[in-house]
Amino acid sequence: MATVTHADDTRRDPRRWWALGALVASMLVLAFDSTILNVALPTMAGQLGATTGQQQSMADAYIVVFAALMLPAGLLGDRFGRRRMLIAGLAVFLGGSVLGSLAGDVNAVVAARAVMGVGAALIMPLSLSVLPAMFGPDERGRAISLITAASALGMPLGPLVGGFLLNHFWWGSVFLINIPMAALGTAACLFLLPETRDPATPKVDAVSTALTAAGLGTLIYAIIKAPDRGWGDGLELAMFAAAALLLGSLVLRERRMTRPMLDMGLLTHRGFLLNTVAATLVMFVLSGLMFAVPTYLQAVLGHDAFGTGLRLLPMMAGLMIAAKLGHPLTARFGARAVVSAGLVVLAFAALLGSRTTVHDGYGFTALWLSVTGLGFGCAMVPAMDGALGALPAERAGSGSGLLSTVRQVGGAIGVALLGSLLAGAFRDRLDVAGLPGPAAHAAKESVVAAHVVAAHTGSAQLAVSANTAYVHGMTLVLIVCGIASLLAALLAALLLPSAPPVRATEPEGTPAVTTVASAAADGGQ
Incomplete structure (x- = not known):
């Protein structure tokens, strides 16, 4: 019972x-x-x-x-x-x-x-x-x-x-x-x-659900494919237009409904909106870093998949430190200060990483990856806490769904935009002089492909050029990540609420959330 x-x-x-x-x-x-x-x-x-x-x-x-x-x-x-x-x-x-x-x-x-x-x-x-x-x-x-x-x-x-x-x-x-x-x-x-x-949540509307899934699915798919097809490709433009039409239809439908399935009023909570934007910008930067660094460790430094994962762990060390310190720091200085400081640390890590050269060993990479984890943890945790804390408890599910979706879209945009920048810079800098046309075309596909072509042709010069070109592209990505983090830090410092959000509650004596404990759970009390 x-x-x-x-x-x-x-x-x-x-x-x-x-x-x-x-x-x-x-x-x-x-x-x-x-x-x-x-x-x-x-x-x-x-x-x-x-x-x-x-x-x-x-x-x-x-x-x-x-x-x-x-x-x-x-x-x-x-x-x-x-x-x-x-x-x-x-x-x-x-x-x-x-x-x-x-x-x-x-x-x-x-x-x-x-x-x-x-x-x-x-x-x-x-x-x-x-x-x-x-x-x-x-x-x-x-x-x-x-x-x-x-x-x-x-x-x-x-x-x-x-x-x-x-x-x-x-x-x-x-x-x-x-x-x-x-x-x-x-x-x-x-x-x-x-x-x-x-219990007061609106009924699930099949049409709104379909518009949400189709619109977001089309948008994410178009973003993922854009670096390969090109942002001006006809199919890409058609997919972006279709996503805009589907999501626009969703907004119009929801605004006309007495009890909308997707509560646009969630975005009127200033703390939720601004903290969600901050968390999304952090995901944009982190996705760019995580896209570029593993390939650098594998293709340029020559580690296998297992060794690459092992060498990304210093970032986790920084994140664990931030997770331990984040709560007391937020309690003492406020979420706005901690989020802003975390974004500044993330910017410093990205700009430090942009100093990486082909001849640097793993030690330098481990250093700035550790700082990256520290900045990520300090910025992301209080931002997510602030976003969830700004909402009434009974809207936690739809609010976290919106928060998770926006963060996921931010990450996809980060991979697509920064991946496109990296690929373009690599192709422009790679020296394929003396290679036959098909081999030159294959080498420009990626740094991994360039190393395969270099092995087949016995061209040590191509392998060196591939490493140099990739590090050049990674440098540009890290500089963009650093600038984006600094801009996000400025926005957080200016706009985020300075005081912890106060959760909306019902009158005294009424539970803010109804908790139904199952009979199995009751047995353990």
Whole structure:
């Protein structure tokens, strides 16, 4: 028999930290799944006969579906129960992982990745939305620090875990690694996580959901493909126009509805809007860094996939320090000061990294990666805490869905824009003099392709030129990241609220959030 308790009772429940552990494990899986497939693609391409375009489809299916469905997923959690939808997301993610491990052709892998994206879309926003019910304002920052650390830790862990698995098992093992983690998360959610919902949430509108998913999916897909096709390509322009039409139709439809599914009023909360913008700019910068640095470590410094993931860990050290110091610093100096300082540190790290040369060893890279993690943690954690804390607790699901979606779009834009800048700079600087036309064209595709051509032709000069050209492109990317971080720091210092946000509450004696504890959870009290 279910019982109803106040949110304050849940916040005093000692099991909340065990429940947070389940959420951290879930977020860790999502994070390294966004990068783990990259190291497996060459092996999968050889065994499945996948073309370059098919490899891109295998990688992109996950992130496109993931980003497109996060907003509806947050609303479903608000209405039908966040724990219930979170468990459903973990189950879907587990099912997609099983399908991926059993796939025998490219289409099956693409379908499995899309199914995993559906599960991830439920897991990401709902993992954040349950935090206000589990932790009070004094503990929420620490909880967000741990979830943010798990998300960031997963990015370099993807190549690290993927490289280890590929060295010892077949390519399907990169999917199987998700199964025990998802199963553990599901069990923990069943027994430890309280159920929260908002009965007043508007009904899920099928047309608005379709417009949201189709519009965001088209936008993200167009952004991902733009560096390859070109921003002025006819198909790209058509996709951007279609995305604008779909999302514009969504806004018009929602504005006409008495009880809109997508509450545009969320954006009227100044603290939510500005902190979301700050978190998105941090993701833009971090995505650019994480796009450029692994290839530098692999192609220029010559490390394998496992060694590359290992050498990205100094960034995690900086992030862990920031996660430990972030909450007390925010309590003492305020979120505005800490977010602004974190962005300045991130800018310093990017500009320091832009001084990297072909002849520098790994030590210098480890130094500025550590500073990057420190800046990222100091900026991201209080920004996310401020965004969630500015919303009424009953709108936590839809608010975190919007926050997660905007951050995901910011990351995709960062990869697309900065990746396009890196590719263009590399092609312009690469010296292919004396190479036959087809070989020269192949060498300009990427620094990895240039090294393959250099090995086939025996051209040591081409290999040196490829390294120099790539470092030149990475330098430009890091300079842009540094400038973007400084501008974001200025905006944060000028516009972010100086005082911690005060959560909207109901009159005294009325619970801000209704918490439904399952009979299984009651047994542990």
